[in-house]
Amino acid sequence: MSEKNAIRISDVDKVFNEERDDEVIALSNINLDIKEGEFVSLIGPSGCGKSTLLRLIGDLLEPTQGSVEVFGKSAHQARIDQDYGMVFQHAGLFDWRRVAANIELPLELHGWSKSDRATRSQEMLDLVKLPDFGGYYPRQLSGGMQQRVSIARALSFKPKLLLMDEPFGALDEMTREHMQIELLRIWEETGTTVVFVTHSIPEAAFLSNRVVVLSPRPGRVHSVIDVDLGQRTESTREDPSFFGAATEIREALRAVEEQE
């Protein structure tokens, strides 16, 4: 992890349906810096604006006030420069493309040659441990496998920033825990910065360097919790330091609830 900022969010407000009867203040006065190579989770009750914040970083939404800088430039420029990889809860694989062609889609759009694309998609399939599945259609795969393909696609062009919106939310608990270990391995191998939206306290505690707890209506940063579990393995889940981190996050979320 370097000391350079990957993301700098300054005084950001986000208002939907501004100056209308159904106006909603989704985010208010958000300030947050995320360092290069950092793994940061956003957690909070529904309506706290965590997905909105992720979309502001990804330039899928524009802030009403304030600014979002990514790698020292505007979020818009970062999107045009293809600095982002995105993964959603809905795997979002295209049914009509085979698995390898799905992974190659961003490469195709970025003008890679056919042979480079094929080489890279095979590398990515190896990385997510699906080496023999390139020729299948997404529908033929289980939910967990589809989500791994989705991660492979997001990482295929080596984006500097990976934005994940509850990517494991639809998976069963065991698959989810496997995927978390896989994600950490990939994160360590690629050194990419990750912003990860989740509902799950143990997931946030297990994966993150820092956990940002948001409070709802309007969404604000309630607290930021540092987590240091060192090298994580399956046994980390039974370690007191893991429980400690989870407890700290849980208490922050309780405090958020009581605030309401």
Added chain:
Amino acid sequence: MNLNTFKSRVSVLWPPIAVGIGILALWEGAVILFEIREFLLPKPSSIWGELRENWEVLRHAGWETGKISLGGLAIGIFAGVLFAFFATLFRFLNEGLTPLAVAVNATPIVALAPIFNAWFGVTGSVSNQLVVATVVFFPVFINTAKGLTEVHVNEIELMRSYAAGDWTILREVRIPNALPFFANALRLVAPLSVIAAIVAEYFGGPQDRVGNVITSNAGLARYDVAWAAIAVASAFGLSLFIGALLIERVSTPWKSAVQLEETTKK
């Protein structure tokens, strides 16, 4: 096709064929047993006899009606797809056009046939083809527009995160997403086009077509010939339906891909 898929196709095909033959046999038997008079319900064997007897006339009628169905299909599909694209590109058009199309689609369009005859004349095929085209247009338009617009929001966000513009999203996401919807519409309108053509022919037009062969022979109490003409039309409708199925199979191969068992857990 290997032996196993061949066997599975045979096992899918034989029950409807067996049931069909059974129904024909029951029909034949019932007409003989209950002494139903031929003008009320001719035996399948008499219909078959008339079909062979009048083959030249019926083949020609089938061909002429077929041209009307196919011509109407082509116009209706082309217009339906074209409007679906417009509706996707211009949202206000979609919001105005789609509910209207749904409403119009619920009205019996074949009832317009006599009016179309007045507009476009009864001597050529144009009037009848336009009836078919109108019937075909709405399901194709509604379904295709639905396929072009009903794309998961995450899929659009994903494309935008790759800095893809609207045209790229149209080409890479909306059009392939609409293919199964279009194929569905095609399966619906293919046999519908034959129905529309025949009903339109009932209201006038050249006398050498299936619709007119049915009405004129029924008028002469030659019901077995009318039935034979219906058989020709059914066969044509069925082959259009099979054609639509084939197009669906070829254009959306991912639909028929078989779900895998989860083979790797790690």
